[in-house]
Amino acid sequence: MKSFIEPNELARDSRFIRQDNVAATILSTLPDDVDAVVEALERLDPMIEKGVRGTEAEPLYEEYGPGFALVTLNEPLDPTSPSAGTRLALRMHGIFVGELQALEGAGRSLWDFPDAPWEFKMNMARQCWDETRHVQIYEKLLEHVGGYAGMFPESTFLFECACSDDPALRVAGVNRGLEGLACDVFRDMIRYAEAIGDETMRQAVDYVLADELTHVRFGSDWVKEFTKGDPERYEKAQEFRRKVDKQFSFGGARSEREDAAIPIAWEDRREAGFTEQELDELREITADGPSRDTMREAARQLRERHHARRAASAERASA
Numbered sequence: 001m002k003s004f005i006e007p008n009e010l011a012r013d014s015r016f017i018r019q020d021n022v023a024a025t026i027l028s029t030l031p032d033d034v035d036a037v038v039e040a041l042e043r044l045d046p047m048i049e050k051g052v053r054g055t056e057a058e059p060l061y062e063e064y065g066p067g068f069a070l071v072t073l074n075e076p077l078d079p080t081s082p083s084a085g086t087r088l089a090l091r092m093h094g095i096f097v098g099e100l101q102a103l104e105g106a107g108r109s110l111w112d113f114p115d116a117p118w119e120f121k122m123n124m125a126r127q128c129w130d131e132t133r134h135v136q137i138y139e140k141l142l143e144h145v146g147g148y149a150g151m152f153p154e155s156t157f158l159f160e161c162a163c164s165d166d167p168a169l170r171v172a173g174v175n176r177g178l179e180g181l182a183c184d185v186f187r188d189m190i191r192y193a194e195a196i197g198d199e200t201m202r203q204a205v206d207y208v209l210a211d212e213l214t215h216v217r218f219g220s221d222w223v224k225e226f227t228k229g230d231p232e233r234y235e236k237a238q239e240f241r242r243k244v245d246k247q248f249s250f251g252g253a254r255s256e257r258e259d260a261a262i263p264i265a266w267e268d269r270r271e272a273g274f275t276e277q278e279l280d281e282l283r284e285i286t287a288d289g290p291s292r293d294t295m296r297e298a299a300r301q302l303r304e305r306h307h308a309r310r311a312a313s314a315e316r317a318s319a
């Protein structure tokens with residue numbers, strides 16, 4: 001079996017639809033400027049449209065245009081909104097494929113570094129065991145909220161951003177970046193489950209979150225161990241984590257902002273071994289990027305343009 005596989009080589013059965021990762025990457029680099037956001041999304045429109053064709057995201061695309069990701073990612077989940085069901089399924093599906101990729105990340109860490117210490121391999125094996133359970137739990141939760149595997153396109157963005165061929169960077173990216181994001185998202189899901197009184201969801205996510213804290217700790221321990229006596233490599237690992245955190249902030253959707261779609265789970269992160277300095281950095285990294293007002297205005301313009309295009313082509317067709 002070969003080492004260091006490319007994200008496009010991840011195996012999926014025919015239920016899954018692969019989405020290009022460009023949109024997610026671009027979203028993480030957008031400035032706080034309506035025109036720039038609109039222009040970037042318009043450019044991606046053909047690719048976004050192709051990616052959603054035939055999936056359950058198609059109605060969202062038809063309603064909001066290429067900015068539908070801005071709407072779904074940047075607004076907090078609200079049980080009273082009319083699209084609450086679709087958006088909850090979209091979030092669940094994203095977590096479900098995220099768990100798949102976390103399993104693949106941990107599995108690759110076990111395989112790609114044959115010279116790593118035995119304890120490291122045991123930790124990664126333990127994580128594979130956990131992630132397998134998480135995949136099963138989220139597949140069931142997805143069905144619990146009325147969804148199914150493959151209903152939305154899958155972006156392998158998480159795997160792509162978090163994997164490196166240096167084991168110190170790999171655990172920094174997967175076990176601190178990706179797993180840290182999992183802590184934030186799962187705490188938010190627990191809050192949501194409490195708000196709608198869904199005890200099944202609350203308890204299932206709470207169990208998964210407890211495992212994720214352990215996975216972040218694996219990352220905290222092994223970054224230190226792999227970079228012992230090598231401050232330069234340690235700095236490289238920290239820099240890699242900062243880069244991953246920036247990409248996983250989705251243009252400020254995950255941030256400290258009062259009304260962030262995914263608030264940062266400070267307490268869980270402290271418990272998992274993030275230092276105060278790292279949390280301060282995270283606060284800073286996630287603070288820049290477009291504001292909610294910018295995103296909302298960009299989404300409004302994108303929607304308007306999308307409907308104008310649709311009306312124009314309908315007119316051409318009937319002429």
Ligand SMILES: [Fe+2]
Nearest residue numbers: 099102131134
């Ligand atoms: Fe997990």
Ligand SMILES: [Fe+2]
Nearest residue numbers: 102179212215
């Ligand atoms: Fe995990």
